[in-house]
Amino acid sequence: MHPGQPQYTAIKWGETSRSFSRNQFYLRLAGFILLEGGFLGLARLGLEQPLPIQSTLSLTNGKALFTVLSILWHFLATLLLEPIIQHVFASEWQYITRRTGYLFPGADRVSTHVSGFLDYIPHFLAGNCSWGFRFSLAARVICLAIKGLLPGTIAFDSVLLSTPIPINVANLTTGLNISSVDVEFGQRRAAMIVRIETREQSTFAFNTEEHWIVGWPHVPTGNAPDYRVIYPSDVIHYDFKCHWEAPNFTSFATMSNGGVKWKFLDDPASWFENVNPDKPFLGVVIPVFTDMQDQVSRDSELSAFFFLGGNDTLRGGGPPDPKTDTYLQLNNVPTMYNASGFYLPPSYGNFSDPVHTVAPLATLLVCDPQRQLSSGEAIFWPNGSIEVIESSLNMSGRLGNFLDENIRDMFVFGSREVFLDYSGPENRITFNNTMLTFNSAVTFLNDSAFAARPYNEINQTGFSVLPLEQIEANMTKVFSYVAKAFTNGLRLESHGGAYMFNTMPVDATTQKPAEAFVTNFHLFWVAVVLVIAEIFSMIVLGIQRDWRNREPLGLECILLEVDKGGYIQWNAGGIELHAKG
Structure with missing residues (x-):
């Protein structure tokens, strides 16, 4: 190589610095x-x-x-x-x-x-x-x-995180039976609550689901939480199924469900042919109650209602005058016929005299709540709603705040005052020689005008009963109001005694705002x-x-x-x- 001549370096494959190992x-x-x-x-x-x-x-x-x-x-x-x-x-x-x-x-x-x-x-x-x-x-x-x-x-955000909290829920395991003052107290409250919900179109305390009953958390009435609360409680599912039966003079018992016997209030099951046609009631709807002296009847959870009326072809005492007479039409239902009408005991419905009716037909509406008790969970929403979110028939997991016997009493006697209260003109309807409570009218009869017109202006002739499907739906709705009288655990210790809430502590979860990573x-x-x-x-x-x-x-x-x-x-x-x- 000569001086001043450019020098070259031999380059081979794989020797550059940019190759990867x-x-x-x-x-x-x-x-x-x-x-x-x-x-x-x-x-x-x-x-x-x-x-x-x-x-x-x-x-x-x-x-x-x-x-x-x-x-x-x-x-x-x-x-x-x-x-x-x-x-x-x-x-x-x-x-x-x-x-x-x-x-x-x-x-x-x-x-x-x-x-x-x-x-x-x-x-x-x-x-x-x-x-x-x-x-x-x-x-x-x-x-x-x-x-x-x-x-x-992944985002950084403000979220509501579940946080455990202790709360108290209603305990219905004590103090609720037929001889208890709590039942009478609950019956009066139930009648008042049904009036608020149906007549005044207002919500009492909290919004609850039809078909479900759950113990309420113990909070001041009407106060909803700031965030949802999930808590355990026994839950009851119910769905009323009803049928018509023709009664009889001798036993006054249902032909199904083991032959449950009925009576009017506290009187024996006595009702007879009408002997005083001068007092011509042409329609009657009254609740009857299980005979507590009979074991089968005492264990039953059935509800029954006694109807007296006519139909399109039978009219006691001749054709009615639309201005003075109103027949309760009992078309297409099994009935018992008696030409002279019927007589009811004198103590019924705050009336001092016996009830006579020339209505020739009698029938009995029997309703079964078909209820099931199970363990479950409920959610209490900030908008004041209580909703069942879980239900399991695994009875071993029950909280134990509902007692089976007390539930039966609630179904049997809870709605007693609702359909029985004739006190005051706002609760009874005696138009045109027909005797029934307002709640009976809107639950069983087919004229929605009951809820809108003054009581003394209802002069329509021939009200008829609703289809069974509608009656069942109405019974389910009414009982969702009745249950509110019991599910907050409010008790009355004695007549004139102090009020108290019967509750039990549970572990619940609520939500609190916090910053967190969210995926x-x-x-x-x-x-x-x-x-x-x-x-x-x-x-x-x-x-x-x-x-x-x-x-x-x-x-x-x-x-x-x-x-x-x-x-x-x-x-x-x-x-x-x-x-x-």
């Missing part, structure tokens, strides 16, 4: 897995429930800070893989040239730093594209999706799919051996190709390199 590849992949795996683990915990954190930042500042940190987290994770992906892109020209001996137009384009997706996609679809390039492009697209979508998977369910699964797809693409790329011997496009790479080639020839397939010699 196996260890470098897997270390970078392990770093990505560690970062994204940790993120997914945190997000998975947030799926089950929000992760509370202690922070002195405001909600707005906390959200901003966490968003920035989340973006940086995923940027760092994908940054570990970018050099590997870029290495494959940059070496695509050299790889194709070395493998085929041709310089394909466009192959050098994807290997430059200024190349983009408009260059990558056509080459991806070309037949001479390497599989390493294809998997690298897939990994690049997934990295972009990870950086764009995954920061929204988006849908984005979480998108994140799982993207991370798995990225790892799969990189593992497939790592399994391939050819990419590790690639050299990125640069001066060294070009000189090596020129050094090993004798000359370059252009042809239709591309630029062909010919070896020396």
